[in-house]
Amino acid sequence: MFDFLIHGFDVALSPLNIGLAVLGALLGTLFGSLPGIGPINGIAILMPLAYTLGLPAESALILLAAIYTGAEYGGRMSSILLNVPGDAGAVMTTLDGHPLAKKGLAGPALGLSAISSFVGATIAIIGLTLFAPLLAEVAVMFGPAEFFALMVFAFASMSVMMGKDPIKTAIGAVLGVLIGTVGVDSSTGVLRYTFDLPELYDGIDFVVMIIGLFAISEILLMLEHANRKDGNDGLPPLGRVFVSLKEVVACKWTMGRSGLIGFIIGILPGTGASVAGAVAYTTEKRLSDKDNSFGTGNMRGLAAPEAANNASAAGSFVPMLTLGIPGSGTTAVLLGALMLYNITPGPMMFSERPEVAGGLIASLYIGNIVLLALNLPLAGVFARVLTIPRWVLVPGIAILAFVGVFQLHSNLAAIYLMLIIGIFGYLLRKLGFSLAPVILGYVLGGLMEQNLRRALSISGGDLGILWQSGISLGLWIAAFALLVLPWLLPKLLQAKTRKA
Amino acid sequence: MKINKGLSTYASMLMLAGGILAASGVQAQSDATECIAPAKPGGGYDLTCRLAANGLEKTGTIDKPMAVSYMPGGIGAVAYNHVNGVRDDDPNLIVAASTGAAVNLALGKFGEYDADDVRWLGALGVDYGAIVVNADAPWQSLDELMEDLKDNPGDIAFGAGGTVGSQDWMKAALTAKAADLSPRKLKYVSFEGGGEALAALLGNHIQVFTGDLSELQSQLESGKIRVLASLSEERMSGPYADIPTAKEQGYDVQWPIWRGYYMGPNVSDEAYQKWVKRMKALSESQKFAELREDRGLFPMSRFGNEFNDYVLEQVDQFESLAKEVGLKQ
């Protein structure tokens, strides 16, 4: 049954392919760590190169898969060090990763995130190897109604992030959802809030959104820190470099759970690493945040989204390999790469082209080991970014922000938009808002609206479709429990003790 | 260079990646060519640009590699405005387009510019629409589906990867019309891209998927879907040989999705004809045929004025359909 995998390792362990996996891991880490330049760009840029070099299909795929996994590792670096997410999956990583760096624990944070990424990815790859065809069946059971229920569940799980200022968290999420409504309505084709500007027809791009919201506002906040009179210039101390075994072991269940969550969300087409990170983070906060320290630099709060986003990256290969349906933007590009080599992914691929299917999965195993080996010892080196003086660091961030947006849009309007969003982000932060709910609202809101409307057009307006299937009913109950139990449980317990 | 003229008001809004703008000033001398893909990397327009870029380079038609740049926005509207407003006479610039662009032009979604505001260059390949159902579905032929659709339009949900008014929707609307059903009475669900719609079909959430032939190959092999009809003029070869056309089943629905290019409105005749010649030569070469096939496209050869007329006529047709169903006044 696992012939294809043995065959795959045979292929992947040739010197050329190992070399390509290392090269891809390095390039991917670099692409991922630059804000706005993520795996999609890395793959789109290198795909023609691989093709022109005349690499055989399995080698090209190994290179591209290594870039993909590498970018997932790289995305966390700027999240932790600069509070600027390198890509979509790394948004939740900023929440506890950056506070850790501020406490002088940048090195351990980078180390822990590498290990969590590795654990998450490993869980997902094993899941992919063992159950891919079976999971594909589950993935297609998710129709619009089930996706809508999933989004309701995701919003409900966010309630745990309400924190000390629930009104502002809610307003932030609503503003995020509103930003997500800009552009062509994907059902009727009507233009919403575009003000006749063609640049807004496609909506506000995710990259423009996170670079503006995080990077530009961070520059402005850094200026304030640099000008503090009280001598605390906000520059973090550089503490110890390596993560301790104790810290890793303390997060073992966090990594396991989050990896599983990330994998499951990853196999659903259309939901990505950002949703996986959010659900894993909020679940973990609920389960293990005893002293309410999530958001202030809790190791578990870092391990959860890191394990989840890497697991979801590997999980998105499931629909691609087994159904030929891309589970994410990146796998869509990979699918295009396969087509160039005249390989059509699908259930037949495992029997017809075992060297490709097996080689790809084997290269995911190898790529992750390479990445762990690269990242652990280098954590200390990367952490030194924090010691760069601000007058070098800030211009550097500005250049990265401009290049990141520009290479994607070839268009100055996108850069202006980024600056406007940056000012908006700065004001929000000064007013005591957290940025994560804004981003989550933006990501989840659109999915929620479209899937609700799809479900209701299928049912002809009958609301019953929304909880008809077992999956959606389960998700509704879970969402309800998330909202009600924290409030109800203490009361019930109280009543019990009183009776006794 | 001449670019300066356009760099007035529009330029501040729509200015292209600096590299491109700056490079274009120099390109006039060095003949470095460029293709704009009016989308993000990795999509169909990227593929269209790369088809020309790789083809022209491999056949030695151009000596320097052709640059591919991305200009997403409004399904091509941003690039269309850019070419009309800023680089209207660049002899070395081509822009990728497809049937989808023609549909948007017909609906007036490209702003102030119309279909005859650019010079349509030619198409290098084509894909065809297809009417697809789940392998477990009760319908064995297009006829059975159509009969059922006439009686119970509310029970059959169509789905595809585009909004109302998009080229994906057009396929469903034309199919409905062929069954004497108003496209407004149809049950239609729009998804983000063909992949999601296909997944919904496999999960039985929708009953009919109006997709494109090239994206169906792996599903055909696995036997999970049944293609009731291809929306082509005649039967396709290879893995698609067993799929009947809609026309041979008595429903005159055709939906070619061509992949072609246009140039700025003020490009000289000389430069335009040079490109027409290049494209023609390319389409006739054996090497190119392989490239095109690798990308899952079928042959199509319409160039120059013939192609220009073809696009304009197509836009007219779409426009009357849009008016008919009330999408446009």
Next chain:
Amino acid sequence: MKLAADRLLGIVLIGLAAFVAVQAMQLEVPFSYDPVGPRAFPLGLAIILAVLSCVLIVKPGSNETWPGRQLGMKLLLVLATLLVYALLFTKLGFIITSLLAVTSLSRIFGASWGKALLTGGLMAVVSYFLFTHALGISLPSGYWVEPLL
């Protein structure tokens, strides 16, 4: 002062909610297959936003301290630098504009003129070659630089 900021925000957000709602009502929808349509969602959001804003006005939360006049000027200077960077980005090309922007930002963040110019020059040239040659990203080079390459 503290309270005023949140109250002001609440009023601004109510204005935003009204704007969102009015815009949504004005959408012209030729026809829609789903019973919900494109208007309902923004309308619902506008209502939620308005309610939340009212709560905010009644019960304002805490804010960070706002920058004083001197710092405010510096912030505007940073924004102005970024805006000029964007305005000239494609016209003068990446290297020149980055040199200017980096030098200016460096100065604002406390570097001496010498250090700032050195940072600007190095960062502009090195990053240009890193992006264009190593990563294959096309950047505006500017008319003037092309003949030199």
